[in-house]
């Protein structure tokens with residue numbers, strides 16, 4: 001496990017993932033009943049962008065930094081931006097919230113966060129950052145195994161984020177199989193699974209596997225920061241949403257083009273969604 005998320009924290013891939021996660025948490029909070037967030041690949045919780053790793057790639061400069069300086073963000077993006085601003089009360093961007101810190105900022109007293117991380121150092125850091133929060137449970141474990149052991153949650157409502165590092169050659173296959181099996185275990189959950197867009201072929205096979213699985217209400221959200229024809233580089237990323245909240249389409253129509261326009265790195269940027277399998 002060589003992957004260190006600090007190099008990528010706050011980059012365009014984090015932005016779209018966290019903005020959509022924030023949107024979903026906002027919708028879940030419209031009902032009083034408690035919800036559960038299961039984050040299978042949680043990372044360290046929050047990231048110090050002043051550290052050498054983040055400065056070396058500067059990915060956040062082409063990501064969150066561009067959004068914070070933009071005027072008039074659409075309503076759909078605001079909860080996410082507020083979570084980032086909340087970590088940087090002085091106004092200077094230094095700390096970037098990972099998915100656990102986004103969830104902690106936007107969830108309520110009655111909600112529960114279950115965070116799973118396999119890397120020894122990362123789970124220790126995660127414990128230091130969020131371990132004292134009474135709503136939080138931290139597991140030093142394999143995130144895919146956690147989908148089997150921890151679902152369904154007792155709340156029977158909530159969201160599962162599956163955000164693997166894509167270091168392994170077969171990660172697309174593992175992700176598809178794990179998502180399908182998790183859905184069979186808990187068909188009513190909301191699922192958000194992240195994937196990279198480098199070459200189009202593995203993405204097509206991934207979508208085909210999900211389409212033929214029998215799952216319904218499967219939505220694809222994609223952000224391209226340049227046309228997807230520069231093979232081998234990260235041209236964009238996608239999210240598979242299963243059971244997204246009702247009428248999320250309208251919010252995504254606001255959020256995605258705005259983000260794509262701000263985060264473009266070449267010709268052909270695009271932020272869009274479509275139903276892979278409708279209801």
Ligand code: SAM
Pocket residue numbers: 001003005014017039040041042043044045097098099100116117118119122141142143144163164165
């Ligand atoms: N979800 C985080 C966020 O949005 O802030 C970022 C997660 S990062 C993309 C992937 C994380 O998964 C890394 O921290 C890595 O150490 C961890 N990881 C790698 N393999 C894992 C596994 N099998 N189970 C759980 N965590 C794993």
